[in-house]
Amino acid sequence: MISARSVRMSRGEMGKHIESDEESVLASSGMDATETTRSGSFLQKDSHASFSQSLIPGVEILDIREALEKIPEAKEYYGKAFTSLKRDFPRDTEGGYFVRVKKGVTVELPIQACLFLKSQGFKQKVHNLIIIEEGARAYLITGCSASAAAKEGSHVGISEFFVKKNAFLNFTMIHSWREDVTVKPVTISLIDEGATFVSNYVCLKPVKEIVMYPTSVLSGKGGRAVYNSLILSHPNSVHDVGSRAILAAEDTQAEMIARSVSLGGSVINRAHIKAESPRTKGHIECRGLVLTEKGHIHAIPEMESDMRDVDLSHEAAIGKIRKEEIEYLCSRGFSSDQAQSVIVRGFMDVNILGLPEMLRKEIEGIEEKNLRSSF
Amino acid sequence: MLEVNNLSVQVGGKTILKDINFNIKKDVPAVLFGPNGSGKSTFLKAIMGFEGYKIAKGDIVFKGQRINDKSIEDRVKMGMGIMYQHPPQIRGVKLAQIAHFLSDDRKHIADLTTRLSLTEHMERDINMGFSGGEMKRSELFQILLQDPDLLLLDEPESGVDLENISIMGKVLNEFLNMPGKSALMITHTGYILDYVRSDNGCVMIEGKLWCVGNPKEMFTSIRKFGYDKCKECAHVQG
Numbered sequence: 001m002i003s004a005r006s007v008r009m010s011r012g013e014m015g016k017h018i019e020s021d022e023e024s025v026l027a028s029s030g031m032d033a034t035e036t037t038r039s040g041s042f043l044q045k046d047s048h049a050s051f052s053q054s055l056i057p058g059v060e061i062l063d064i065r066e067a068l069e070k071i072p073e074a075k076e077y078y079g080k081a082f083t084s085l086k087r088d089f090p091r092d093t094e095g096g097y098f099v100r101v102k103k104g105v106t107v108e109l110p111i112q113a114c115l116f117l118k119s120q121g122f123k124q125k126v127h128n129l130i131i132i133e134e135g136a137r138a139y140l141i142t143g144c145s146a147s148a149a150a151k152e153g154s155h156v157g158i159s160e161f162f163v164k165k166n167a168f169l170n171f172t173m174i175h176s177w178r179e180d181v182t183v184k185p186v187t188i189s190l191i192d193e194g195a196t197f198v199s200n201y202v203c204l205k206p207v208k209e210i211v212m213y214p215t216s217v218l219s220g221k222g223g224r225a226v227y228n229s230l231i232l233s234h235p236n237s238v239h240d241v242g243s244r245a246i247l248a249a250e251d252t253q254a255e256m257i258a259r260s261v262s263l264g265g266s267v268i269n270r271a272h273i274k275a276e277s278p279r280t281k282g283h284i285e286c287r288g289l290v291l292t293e294k295g296h297i298h299a300i301p302e303m304e305s306d307m308r309d310v311d312l313s314h315e316a317a318i319g320k321i322r323k324e325e326i327e328y329l330c331s332r333g334f335s336s337d338q339a340q341s342v343i344v345r346g347f348m349d350v351n352i353l354g355l356p357e358m359l360r361k362e363i364e365g366i367e368e369k370n371l372r373s374s375f
Numbered sequence: 376m377l378e379v380n381n382l383s384v385q386v387g388g389k390t391i392l393k394d395i396n397f398n399i400k401k402d403v404p405a406v407l408f409g410p411n412g413s414g415k416s417t418f419l420k421a422i423m424g425f426e427g428y429k430i431a432k433g434d435i436v437f438k439g440q441r442i443n444d445k446s447i448e449d450r451v452k453m454g455m456g457i458m459y460q461h462p463p464q465i466r467g468v469k470l471a472q473i474a475h476f477l478s479d480d481r482k483h484i485a486d487l488t489t490r491l492s493l494t495e496h497m498e499r500d501i502n503m504g505f506s507g508g509e510m511k512r513s514e515l516f517q518i519l520l521q522d523p524d525l526l527l528l529d530e531p532e533s534g535v536d537l538e539n540i541s542i543m544g545k546v547l548n549e550f551l552n553m554p555g556k557s558a559l560m561i562t563h564t565g566y567i568l569d570y571v572r573s574d575n576g577c578v579m580i581e582g583k584l585w586c587v588g589n590p591k592e593m594f595t596s597i598r599k600f601g602y603d604k605c606k607e608c609a610h611v612q613g
Contacts, residue, residue: 287466324463327425330447331457332473332521346467346500 010053011035017043017051022116022147028205028366029143029176031114037358039138040099042113046122047094058105059138060098061113064127067098074098077129081160081188085217089127089158089186096126096158099140101167103133110139110172110359117146117153117181128159132167132195139359140169144183145176154182161189163197165220170354172200174366179206179236187212193220193249199227200353201241202363204370206234206265213270215244218252227256228352232370233265235294242270242300247280247310254281257352260288261344262295263374269297275305275312284314289321289347291340341375376401376525376557377422382433384414384421390431391417392582399525404551404558404571406590409579410602415561416460418579419527422559423457424450437525456523458514460530460561464502470513471497477520484520490546491516492539507534515543519550526551528560532567544570565594578605 015033018026023033032038040054040061049063060071067074082089097113117124132138146153155177163169177183191197197216216225227243245254260267273282288297303312321343329339348371350364377399384392391414399405409415421428422435424447435442437453445453470493474484488494491512502510511531518526531547532540548570551558560567568591576590578597586593586605596604 322463323426325465327447328459328463328465329468329473331423331425331451331459332477332517333448333451334476335448336446342468342472343465346465346469346472349467351467 011055013053014041014043014051025145025147025176026114026116026143028369029114029145030141030172030174030362030366031112031143037109038112039107039109040111042097043116044095044097044114044126045116045118046124049095052097056107058102059107059111060100061111062098064096064098064129067129071098071100073100073131074129077131077160077162078127079160081162081190084190085188085215087188090125090156093125093127093158096128098129100131101133101136101138104135106136107138110141113140113142115142115144115155115157117150117155119153120149120151121153122150123154125156126158128157130159130169130171131162132164132169134164135166136164137168138170139356140171141359142171142173143176144173146178146181150178150181152180153178155184157185159185159187161187161197163189163191163195165192166194167192168196170198170200172202172353172355172359172363174363175201175203175207175210176205177207179234180208182208183210183212185212185214187214189214189216189225191216191218191220191223191225194222195220196224197226198354199225199243200355201227201229201231202367203239204230204232204367207237207239209238209240211240213242213244215246216254217246217248218254219248221249221251223249223252225254226354228354229258229260230348230350230352230367231258231260231267232348232374233260233262233267233295234374235264237265239265240268240270242268242272244272245274245282247273247275247277247282250277251279252277255283257285258287258299259348259352260297261348262288262290262292262297264292264294266296267298269299270302271300271314272302273312275303275307275310278307278309280307280310282312284316286314286316287347288318289344290318291320291344341371344375345371376438377559378434378436379422380434380436382421382435383431384417385429385431386417386427390582392421395433395584397577397584399557399559399575401555401557403575404560404573405575405577406568406573407559407561407577407579408593408597413579414582415579416529419457419529419559419561423447423455423527451521451523454524455527456518456521456525457527458518458529458531460533462502462510462514464500466500466503468501469498470501473501473517474520477517478522487516487519487546490542508536508539511535512539512543515547519546524555524557526556526558526560528558530561530563532562532564540566541570547571568594578602580605
C-alpha cells in the first residue's frame with residue numbers, strides 16, 4: 001500500500017493506477033485521473049485501496065485502515081456520528097477513505113475519492129470518515145462506479161461527516177453503476193456552529209436499486225445543511241433516496257432540492273426536516289418529471305416541529321412536461337424532440353448544486369453525455 | 376402573405392371562430408381589435424397551429440401554401456412567429472439559451488438585449504419571476520431574433536410602462552419597416568398604433584370579423600362608442 005500521509009505534489013499519479021478499460025467509467029463518475037484540477041485523490045477497487053495522495057498541505061486523504069493506525073483523531077471520530085445518535089453501524093467494512101482538511105485551510109480545487117466495483121458479484125463495504133476542521137473550506141467529489149465485469153455487485157458505503165465550527169464542505173457524490181448493482185449508502189453528518197454542509201447527489205446511469213437516507217444533525221447555532229439531488233431513473237431502476245436534517249440548535253437551517261426524471265424507473269424522494277430549536281428554517285422542494293408510461297415518482301416531504309418560532313415549508317410537483325412548454329419552444333423553431341430535450345436539460349439544472357464553475361462544467365458535461373445517450 | 380378563407384375554429388368542441396375571411400399583405404401590418412373573449416387570441420393561435428385549435432372549416436394559406444395540417448415547427452420554418460400574451464415559465468431554460476438558438480449574430484443579440492433592457496434577464500430561467508413588462512420585452516426580443524416574415528403579436532404592449540412601450544414600439548417599427556415583413560397584432564390599449572404604421576384594421580366580436588378600416592380611426596371610434604357600434608359598420612367582412 002502506498003503511504004499518502006506525505007504530500008507528494010505529483011499530479012497524474014492516480015492515472016497510473018487506472019487501467020485503460022476503467023478510464024471512461026471512472027470519468028463518468030467525475031474522477032479526473034490527471035488530477036490537474038484536484039487537491040487530492042483516493043482510489044479503491046473492490047476492497048483494495050489502490051492509491052491515495054494529497055496534493056496540497058492541509059489536506060489528508062488516505063485509506064481508512066491506514067488512518068486508524070496512524071492518526072489518533074481518526075480513531076477518536078470513527079463511529080462517533082453513529083453513537084451520538086445511538087445507532088449501530090456495520091463493523092465488517094473493508095476500506096473506505098479518510099479525509100481531513102486542517103483548521104482554517106481553504107481548498108480551492110476539489111478533493112476526489114473513487115470507490116470502484118471491479119469484480120463480478122463483489123460486495124463492497126466501506127467506511128468513510130470526513131473531518132473538516134474549524135474554519136476550513138473544501139469541495140469533495142466522490143465517484144462510485146462499476147466496471148463492465150462487475151455484474152450483480154453491491155456497494156454499502158458508511159460515511160461520517162464532521163463539519164466543525166464555521167467550516168464549509170460541499171460534498172458531491174456521483175453514482176455511475178450498472179443495471180444489476182445494488183447500493184446502500186448510510187451517512188450521518190454532524191454540523192457544528194456556523195458550519196455549512198452541502199451534499200449533492202447525482203445519479204444518471206441505470207442501477208438495480210439504491211436505498212439511502214442520509215441524516216444531518218445541526219447541533220451548533222447557525223449551522224446549515226443543504227441536500228440537492230439530480231436523478232435520471234432508467235427502466236427497472238429503483239431509487240429510494242432522501243435526506244433528513246435535524247435542526248437541533250438555534251438559527252440552524254436546512255434546504256433540500258430534489259429533481260428527478262423517470263424514463264421508466266421508480267423514484268421515491270424522501271425528505272424530512274425536524275425543527276427542534278427556535279428560529280430554525282427549513283425548505284423542501286421535490287420536483288419530478290415522468291417521461292414514460294411506466295415511470296413512477298413518489299415524493300414524500302415531511303416536516304415536524306414542537307416549536308412556534310420556526311419556518312418550515314415545502315413544494316412538490318410531479319408531472320409530465322407541460323404541452324405549453326413544448327409548444328412555446330416549437331413556436332421559436334425547436335422541433336418537439338429538441339424542445340423536450342431542452343426542457344429536461346433545464347429541469348436537471350446542475351446550477352442547483354452550488355458548485356464552482358469548473359466543477360459545474362465537468363458535471364454538466366457528464367450529464368450532457370448521459371442525457372444524449374438516453375434520448 | 377397570409378390568406379384566411381372561410382375559417383371556422385373549434386376549441387374543446389366549441390366553435391369559437393366562424394367563417395373568417397382575412398388577408399394580410401407583405402409590408403402592410405394588420406391590427407385586430409375586439410372585446411375580451413371575442414376570439415382574437417384563438418385566431419392567432421390557430422394561425423400558428425397550436426394543439427387544441429381545430430380547424431373545422433376553411434383554409435389558412437401562407438405564402439401560397441395551405442398550412443392547415445402543418446406543425447408549429449413547419450410554420451416557423453416558413454417564416455411565421457408569435458409573441459405570446461401569457462408565455463409559460465420554463466425552469467432551467469435560460470433566455471440566453473433561446474437567444475443563441477435563434478440567432479448566431481452575437482452583436483445583434485447584444486444590441487437588442489441592451490435596447491430592450493434585458494441584460495439582467497439573459498441568465499434567468501425564462502419568464503420565471505418576470506414582471507408583465509419584462510415578459511413582453513423578452514417576447515419581443517425573441518421574436519425579433521427569430522426574424523420571421525409574419526409576426527403574430529398578442530397584446531404586445533399590455534402591462535408595459537409608457538417608457539418601455541416607446542422603446543418597444545420603435546424597435547418593432549424598425550423591424551416592420553424592413554422589406555417583406557408584416558404582422559397581425561392584437562391591441563386593447565392602442566398605444567402601439569403610435570409607433571407602428573398600419574391602414575389595415577379590423578374588429579372581431581363573438582368569433583366573427585365585423586369591420587375593416589384605418590386602425591387609428593377605428594380605435595378612436597371604439598373608445599367613443601364601444602364595440603357595439605362596430606356591428607353597425609357597413610364594412611362587414613366575409
